[in-house]
Amino acid sequence: MRSHVSSHYLAALLSGVGIGFTVAAPIGPMGLLCIQRTLASGIATGLATGFGAATVHLTYSAFAVLGLGSLAQPWVEANAVGFGIVSALTLLWFAIRTHRCSIVLEDVGEIDRVRLARAYLSAIALGLTNPLTVILFLAALHAFSTQAATAPLIAGVFVGSAVWWMMLSTIVATARSRLTPRMLSLSSRFASLMLLALGITMLLRIAQRIF
Numbered sequence: 001m002r003s004h005v006s007s008h009y010l011a012a013l014l015s016g017v018g019i020g021f022t023v024a025a026p027i028g029p030m031g032l033l034c035i036q037r038t039l040a041s042g043i044a045t046g047l048a049t050g051f052g053a054a055t056v057h058l059t060y061s062a063f064a065v066l067g068l069g070s071l072a073q074p075w076v077e078a079n080a081v082g083f084g085i086v087s088a089l090t091l092l093w094f095a096i097r098t099h100r101c102s103i104v105l106e107d108v109g110e111i112d113r114v115r116l117a118r119a120y121l122s123a124i125a126l127g128l129t130n131p132l133t134v135i136l137f138l139a140a141l142h143a144f145s146t147q148a149a150t151a152p153l154i155a156g157v158f159v160g161s162a163v164w165w166m167m168l169s170t171i172v173a174t175a176r177s178r179l180t181p182r183m184l185s186l187s188s189r190f191a192s193l194m195l196l197a198l199g200i201t202m203l204l205r206i207a208q209r210i211f
Contacts, residue, residue: 009152010152012150012152012153012156013152013153013155013156013159014156015153015156016061016152016153016154016155016156016157016158016159016160017156017157017159017160017163018156018160019061019156019157019160020054020057020061020156020157020158020159020160020161020162020163020164021160021161021163021164022160023057023133023157023161024050024053024054024057024160024161024164024165025164028130028198029087029091029126029130029195029198030049030050030053030123030126030127030130030133031168032191032194032195032198033049033094033123033126033195034046034049034050034053034123034165034168034169034172035168035172035191036188036191036192036195037049037119038168038169038172038173038176039172039176039184039187039188039191040188041115041119042173042176043169043170043172043173044116045115045116045119046165046168046169046172046173047165047166047169048116048117048119048120048123049119049120049122049123049165050123050161050162050164050165050166050168050169051120051123051162051165052119052120052121052122052123052124052127053123053124053127053161053165054158054161054162054165055120055124055127055158056123056124056127056128056133057127057133057157057158057161058154058157058158058161059128060133061153061154061157061158062154065150065153065154081206081209081210084202084205084206085203085206086129087126087129087130087202088199088200088202088203088206089199090125090126090129090199091126091195091196091198091199091202092195092196092199092200094122094126094195095192095193095195095196095199096196
């Protein structure tokens with residue numbers, strides 16, 4: 001009996017890991033922000049950004065498990081334009097702000113907790129208003145509804161998402177260590193421009209939808 005229960009919980013955990021990893025893996029606004037911040041400030045800031053995104057994924061999965069996702073779906077669809085505008089403006093703000101930030105070439109001995117807290121909280125703000133994240137979790141509602149072991153499932157979503165952000169931050173940080181200061185600055189600026197382009201594209205699509 002215990003073996004059956006353990007395997008049931010393990011299956012729910014692995015399902016959550018798969019969902020979290022799948023939702024986090026597409027390189028969208030959050031991925032670009034994580035890349036830019038890792039290039040500009042190092043792996044710690046990139047990880048803080050990624051864990052902010054994983055926290056959002058954890059929150060959405062908890063809502064889905066509690067059945068709030070189905071209730072919220074009509075409201076989300078009705079306010080999709082508003083979500084898109086807020087998300088696009090947030091991206092433009094990030095792009096402009098990060099374009100002006102200086103590059104931290106060396107990791108200091110003392111961790112800048114204020115910088116990490118800002119990276120974490122701002123990632124949560126972007127993730128909560130990102131229509132892509134909302135749509136992906138609404139699409140995954142069936143997987144949540146068929147699992148009875150809710151706690152392992154929710155934990156698995158966070159773990160799967162966090163694993164992806166650790167992988168992405170580590171890869172970018174490894175490449176960062178091999179770049180010259182000029183190349184590092186250009187790479188960070190390019191990532192900022194990609195955020196800017198993504199925000200403008202979102203606004204244009206919203207304008208087409210309205211008009």
